[in-house]
Amino acid sequence: MADTFKATFHKIDPQRKRHAFEIFGYDFMIDADFKVFLIECNTNPCLELCCPLLARVIPAMLDNAFRLAVDPLFPPPDFNMARKNTLHEILPLNKFELIFDERREGEALRKLFKNQKEMTRKFIFIL
Numbered sequence: 001m002a003d004t005f006k007a008t009f010h011k012i013d014p015q016r017k018r019h020a021f022e023i024f025g026y027d028f029m030i031d032a033d034f035k036v037f038l039i040e041c042n043t044n045p046c047l048e049l050c051c052p053l054l055a056r057v058i059p060a061m062l063d064n065a066f067r068l069a070v071d072p073l074f075p076p077p078d079f080n081m082a083r084k085n086t087l088h089e090i091l092p093l094n095k096f097e098l099i100f101d102e103r104r105e106g107e108a109l110r111k112l113f114k115n116q117k118e119m120t121r122k123f124i125f126i127l
Contacts, residue, residue, distance in 0.1 A: 001026055004041055005100040006109055021069040023061075064095050 004026075005012070013020065025045020029037045047062070049055040 001038075001041075002099040004038070006105065009100065009102055009106065009109065010113065019069075019073060021065065023065055060095065067094060068096060 013022075022043065023045060025042040027039040027042070029039055031037070047058050049058055
């Protein structure tokens with residue numbers, strides 16, 4: 001997954017909109033030897049709760065995404081005195097893992113892409 005972001009980071013959100021986020025859906029296949037293959041990445045993943053597992057995973061994923069993207073801008077009210085056993089108590093921690101940080105890796109990748117474009121132009125010109 002990290003490689004897909006490294007390969008396309010300059011095309012994802014090219015205007016660098018602030019305070020925006022997107023959820024991607026990755027489809028994988030695992031063979032008999034447990035080798036993992038990426039089938040596709042979707043920019044509009046299905047969020048249908050069609051089985052008990054997805055009915056647990058998808059709402060938790062959305063809750064974590066909103067905690068990362070929305071809560072810093074609009075902090076939720078403090079409900080310490082209110083209901084117990086809420087979703088926030090069940091899933092208190094962020095379950096996402098940072099797989100690509102443009103601030104750390106972006107400049108080197110920009111240089112790499114620029115060099116590859118120049119090499120391609122030179123190669124085409126030579127032919």
